[in-house]
Amino acid sequence: MVFVKENFTEQQLDKQCLFCKDDCCVSCFGRDGGLLFRKLSRPDLDQLVSSKYSVRFKPGETILKQNTISSNIVCFRKGIAKVYVEGINDKNLILKVIKDTGIITSGILINNSIRPYTVSAVTEVECCFISSDKIMELFSADRQFAISLIEHYHDMSNHMFNTLVNLTVKYMPGRVADTILYLKNDIFRENPFMVPFSRQELAEMSAMTKESFVRILKEFKTSKLIKSDGKYIEILDEEALIEISING
């Protein structure tokens, strides 16, 4: 059987993969947000799948620890994880939420740099660890993959850039609006959405204390911008939230 280099649909991946006991091919490699692996040739993909190993994490467990070096990249398959910086005086800053699919590359890929953030499981998480060596092999051999990898870095940069600006130039209401909009539009993609985070964590996404977050959430509630019942949040007036986000 000769493998021809081409792109695969999810259906094709489902049918063809030789290692799909746990549906890993499609979930990890076929449809991550950044599409990192989407354009791999079939043999490359098979090789990658055969070399990965799957790991499960319980809520609260640390997946990758700040200030360590590891020679793996992690592909998320299922569950919700948070990427955050452990700052001074237990002040954390959550930079990013990963839901179902997503990829965390390691500094070691490039220049053995120390990882500046921690990744931990919020719900039960399934993910795959892949050796950086494999990735670098592909990077050298496959131009399209190299471009995908740069795109991945670029997207990461862009996201961090936005976060940086949002958190530094806006007042608290703007930051809370950003957090709510981020969760609805980028993560959960449905309107009354269930938030698996504590108020503390939501505050850490917005760079403020939990008390401040709660107060502003309440303001939004009394102004009928959102509805909120325990773990559920529903956006009622997205336009107004965007307005608040833009004006700081």
Added chain:
Amino acid sequence: MVFVKENFTEQQLDKQCLFCKDDCCVSCFGRDGGLLFRKLSRPDLDQLVSSKYSVRFKPGETILKQNTISSNIVCFRKGIAKVYVEGINDKNLILKVIKDTGIITSGILINNSIRPYTVSAVTEVECCFISSDKIMELFSADRQFAISLIEHYHDMSNHMFNTLVNLTVKYMPGRVADTILYLKNDIFRENPFMVPFSRQELAEMSAMTKESFVRILKEFKTSKLIKSDGKYIEILDEEALIEISING
């Protein structure tokens, strides 16, 4: 004449370059901070040099404008420039200072994304514009260059990451300490150093108002941590500043 792929010392570049009327080879391509072009083969380097065009900017001029797309990357050769976000209500945030050498890549390299920051000249600036196409050709053809480019993105990411954390989790004294240490250790690399920035700009590096910046600078002065006379700043007690930076 056959060109062998190898690395060049600055002396070699000086002697060998065919296009070095304005010393561009060495300055732009030979020794940028991220070493992006350091490992290019000789013919590639010559091709790059022949295709670039040099531009001069006067203090205050905009080099690259936020929210535009351009298909060039810019290599700095001489002078000081600032990279900043034009935020809401004229609140700018300076992310980075470029002194003499440095490279700004464009989103268009990857996926036509809009540039999220402005770059402008602080002193007189000399720089080269190179078409993204050339860069992408090299990226495809030269594995080592591809790795260098990823390293460049990685460094950028890392720097932004640090900035993000510094600006969001620290109080003003920590942020001012960071700014002073950044200018001394990463930019000017000498101890009494001349600051070509206004207090307003220094404040924009530290994410605060100019009044707040001045007040904290004065505190540092009365505590004998720094000496400051007009445009000059001298660090007297670096240990103490680092302490302040770490503790927020």
Added chain:
DNA sequence: AAAGAATAGATTGACATATATCAATCATCC
């Protein structure tokens, strides 16, 4: 299985502190 105790998280209020704003004065440079 139901009731109650114990714990952790969410909310609220009073207050302290960090930071921004506005206005005035001072220094510096063409």
Added chain:
DNA sequence: GGATGATTGATATATGTCAATCTATTCTTT
């Protein structure tokens, strides 16, 4: 000698801290 930027002071506002209450959930006991 204006004009621009730097500094200082007085004050307002944004945000954090601490403590108290409330709520929900888990755990224990019957």
